[in-house]
Amino acid sequence: MKLHELSDNPGAAKKRMRVARGPGSGKGKTGGRGIKGQKSRSGVAINGYEGGQMPLYQRLPKRGFNKPNRKSYAVVNLGLIQKFIDAKKLDAKKPIDGAALVASGLVRRELDGIRVLAKGEFSAKVDLHVAGASKSAVEAVEKAGGSVTVAAKAEAAAE
Numbered sequence: 001m002k003l004h005e006l007s008d009n010p011g012a013a014k015k016r017m018r019v020a021r022g023p024g025s026g027k028g029k030t031g032g033r034g035i036k037g038q039k040s041r042s043g044v045a046i047n048g049y050e051g052g053q054m055p056l057y058q059r060l061p062k063r064g065f066n067k068p069n070r071k072s073y074a075v076v077n078l079g080l081i082q083k084f085i086d087a088k089k090l091d092a093k094k095p096i097d098g099a100a101l102v103a104s105g106l107v108r109r110e111l112d113g114i115r116v117l118a119k120g121e122f123s124a125k126v127d128l129h130v131a132g133a134s135k136s137a138v139e140a141v142e143k144a145g146g147s148v149t150v151a152a153k154a155e156a157a158a159e
Contacts, residue, residue, distance in 0.1 A: 079120010
């Protein structure tokens, strides 16, 4: 095989449409913009603009509230913890906390703490130290012979 024999797979690269390059191109004259009007010209910014009338998004009443300092938890299911223990990525004999979950790759980052939910089968006897856990998750871990310690993060304790 030589350099000049290399080619892409058929249909892998689509030629770009060259707009407004004569009537034979199929996109000549107005270049697919129609005739006249604001949208046919350059520098158009219309999103939400209603010709001077009060736009719909401003006419409608606003409801709700987004708490600016709300906590965001990394959520982990018990089934996944079990899977990682079976795969020897987590050590069931040591206490499992946020740092252990991040180190194993189960959680990308701790955020404001880790919250455990009860989805999936769980049978390992483990000692979990997390920022939050659902009632059913706590029951499932205790049923398997383990324990769950729910502790708010150090920053919350400092406040």
